[in-house]
Amino acid sequence: MTTASETNEHATKAQAPAPDTRFKPLRTWIPLLLLPVMASMRFIPGLVQNGPSAIWMASAFGPFLVGVLVIGWWLFASRARWFERLLGVAGLVAIVAIVQVLADSSMRGPPLIVMTIPLTTAAFAIGLIWLGSHLSVRRTVGALLLALLGAGVSDVLRTDGVWGDFSLGLNWRWAPTAESRLLATRRNAASGNASKAAVDPAAFRSPEWPGFRGPATDGTQHGIAFSDDWQSHPPKELWRIPVGPAWSSFAVAGRYLVTQEQRGDDEAVVCYDGDTGIQVWEHTIPARFFEALGGLGPRATPTIADGAVYSLGAEGWLLKLDAVDGKLLWKVDLRKEANREPPMWGFAASPFVHDGLVIIYAGGNGDKGVLAFKAADGTPAWSAPCGIQSYGTVQIVNLLGRSMLALLSEQGAHFWEPNSGAELLRYEWPHPGYRALQPKIIDRDLLLIPTGMGTGTRLVRVSETNGTLVGEEVWTSKDLKSDFNDCVLHKGCAYGFDNTIFTCIDLENGKRRWKGGRYEKGQALLLADSGLIVVLCERGELVLLRANPDRLEELAKLPALTGKSWNHPVVVGNRLYLRNAEEAVCYKLQSKPDAMAASASDSPRVARWGL
Numbered sequence: 001m002t003t004a005s006e007t008n009e010h011a012t013k014a015q016a017p018a019p020d021t022r023f024k025p026l027r028t029w030i031p032l033l034l035l036p037v038m039a040s041m042r043f044i045p046g047l048v049q050n051g052p053s054a055i056w057m058a059s060a061f062g063p064f065l066v067g068v069l070v071i072g073w074w075l076f077a078s079r080a081r082w083f084e085r086l087l088g089v090a091g092l093v094a095i096v097a098i099v100q101v102l103a104d105s106s107m108r109g110p111p112l113i114v115m116t117i118p119l120t121t122a123a124f125a126i127g128l129i130w131l132g133s134h135l136s137v138r139r140t141v142g143a144l145l146l147a148l149l150g151a152g153v154s155d156v157l158r159t160d161g162v163w164g165d166f167s168l169g170l171n172w173r174w175a176p177t178a179e180s181r182l183l184a185t186r187r188n189a190a191s192g193n194a195s196k197a198a199v200d201p202a203a204f205r206s207p208e209w210p211g212f213r214g215p216a217t218d219g220t221q222h223g224i225a226f227s228d229d230w231q232s233h234p235p236k237e238l239w240r241i242p243v244g245p246a247w248s249s250f251a252v253a254g255r256y257l258v259t260q261e262q263r264g265d266d267e268a269v270v271c272y273d274g275d276t277g278i279q280v281w282e283h284t285i286p287a288r289f290f291e292a293l294g295g296l297g298p299r300a301t302p303t304i305a306d307g308a309v310y311s312l313g314a315e316g317w318l319l320k321l322d323a324v325d326g327k328l329l330w331k332v333d334l335r336k337e338a339n340r341e342p343p344m345w346g347f348a349a350s351p352f353v354h355d356g357l358v359i360i361y362a363g364g365n366g367d368k369g370v371l372a373f374k375a376a377d378g379t380p381a382w383s384a385p386c387g388i389q390s391y392g393t394v395q396i397v398n399l400l401g402r403s404m405l406a407l408l409s410e411q412g413a414h415f416w417e418p419n420s421g422a423e424l425l426r427y428e429w430p431h432p433g434y435r436a437l438q439p440k441i442i443d444r445d446l447l448l449i450p451t452g453m454g455t456g457t458r459l460v461r462v463s464e465t466n467g468t469l470v471g472e473e474v475w476t477s478k479d480l481k482s483d484f485n486d487c488v489l490h491k492g493c494a495y496g497f498d499n500t501i502f503t504c505i506d507l508e509n510g511k512r513r514w515k516g517g518r519y520e521k522g523q524a525l526l527l528a529d530s531g532l533i534v535v536l537c538e539r540g541e542l543v544l545l546r547a548n549p550d551r552l553e554e555l556a557k558l559p560a561l562t563g564k565s566w567n568h569p570v571v572v573g574n575r576l577y578l579r580n581a582e583e584a585v586c587y588k589l590q591s592k593p594d595a596m597a598a599s600a601s602d603s604p605r606v607a608r609w610g611l
Contacts, residue, residue, distance in 0.1 A: 087140055267289075312347055400469070
């Protein structure tokens with residue numbers, strides 16, 4: 001006999017809806033494999049030091065490609081109903097579109113690929129793995145809600161560009177930027193922040209540090225020998241000021257410092273009093289360059305020559321200013337002259353002034369690679385072909401006893417006659433990317449070509465046959481692969497960044513002597529007559545090293561700057577000047593007692609080693 005409870009149970013079962021046979025459990029093992037791959041592609045490349053550039057590209061763009069595979073799985077191999085599949089894809093597109101509309105402008109473009117899409121697709125996949133056994137459209141809706149949360153992370157953040165390892169520099173969207181704090185400080189200070197002291201015009205006629213990386217464009221200081229005991233005699237901070245975003249360094253003439261900054265909607269060339277950090281003058285021009293990987297602001301360093309200041313902004317404005325008061329004397333638009341738009345990272349070449357000419361890399365097609373203008377009025381003087389992927393600066397070198405202009409591009413090394421632009425030598429060494437470093441001449445006939453992103457460094461012997469210059473490879477080493485971080489040379493060795501780790505290689509054979517300091521992508525300055533190297537680390541620490549070919553000898557380390565620091569350090573007299581995209585600081589260095597090194601007029605040379 002059937003009881004009443006059994007009757008009710010049978011009735012309940014009869015009333016329950018039958019499972020919808022149109023839905024099937026999802027094939028979740030595929031996204032379970034893809035998600036670890038996505039995480040690995042983002043983080044593992046940072047551990048690889050000697051790989052090709054493709055490994056670093058995998059870190060930036062690999063997670064995006066895996067996200068595309070997640071969508072491919074959802075469309076073609078998930079076992080979901082086609083209605084679900086189309087709903088999921090349409091929902092993802094709508095989510096990304098809405099998030100991009102609401103996002104801070106800095107989170108559009110590359111951050112969409114590097115961060116937003118990977119987070120969105122990863123969250124979508126996690127939702128489908130979690131709800132994959134639910135046999136209804138609710139699993140798709142639930143996964144889309146998780147995707148919305150993942151994508152929404154981009155709406156509460158902003159970026160000031162990437163770090164050297166391609167990771168985004170992120171801050172809360174509502175947090176004030178260093179630029180906004182600077183502009184607020186300037187508004188509050190009104191006109192009280194400008195120096196009232198008379199400017200000495202004579203200082204600008206013989207600048208001690210005339211431009212990018214110093215008098216010889218080699219990041220080397222000569223003259224005073226400094227103490228290496230920072231425990232007993234630490235650098236003394238003299239002043240610290242906020243500055244606008246830029247990757248410019250300082251040009252120094254007497255007590256005056258000249259640099260470039262972004263100030264609101266204007267690019268500014270600014271002169272500071274080196275004794276106090278107080279602004280002397282500024283010249284602004286409407287221009288604002290932002291690139292989501294490189295960040296905001298000018299890239300180049302001003303040049304001081306013959307009582308004038310020459311500067312190039314990231315948008316392409318080449319200016320000549322009166323060094324005494326910043327008054328505009330002339331300007332040239334490189335976009336028009338070179339018939340091109342700003343390159344990916346912005347115009348970054350510092351002007352080079354020589355014999356009445358202002359010479360600049362422009363990267364245009366045809367013969368618009370390097371342009372020379374008359375310093376007097378800015379009219380064109382000559383132009384010459386070059387590669388289109390360089391962020392270097394034209395410099396003067398002495399090769400085989402002849403003065404010539406030199407520059408590196410993705411094609412190799414280029415040399416020109418300074419007054420006419422006639423090509424003297426093009427050494428072909430193609431690189432599948434940009435070059436952002438300076439060539440170096442060792443003794444009189446050896447050319448050092450540093451290159452980053454997996455290519456390495458090459459030493460080339462240059463000779464002359466029947467009036468024609470030719471280059472012959474001596475060695476190529478992958479033990480020094482600097483990206484945009486120039487090395488320094490001292491007593492037969494090169495010291496610099498092998499990607500993110502500081503390294504010493506032997507210039508005789510290109511072999512590594514040691515590899516040690518994890519300073520990320522910072523910048524180095526050689527104190528040649530002290531046998532010391534100052535390293536400004538990417539995260540703002542200041543490190544003092546001995547130029548020791550046998551081992552990494554770290555003598556001292558101190559916090560110097562806040563934030564990402566890609567700007568080159570400068571030492572003039574006993575003053576060390578540092579800056580980044582947020583602040584600038586001046587330190588006084590202790591010289592050795594009763595020790596003055598060889599005169600700065602001594603030409604820097606590296607001994608030959610019987611090559």
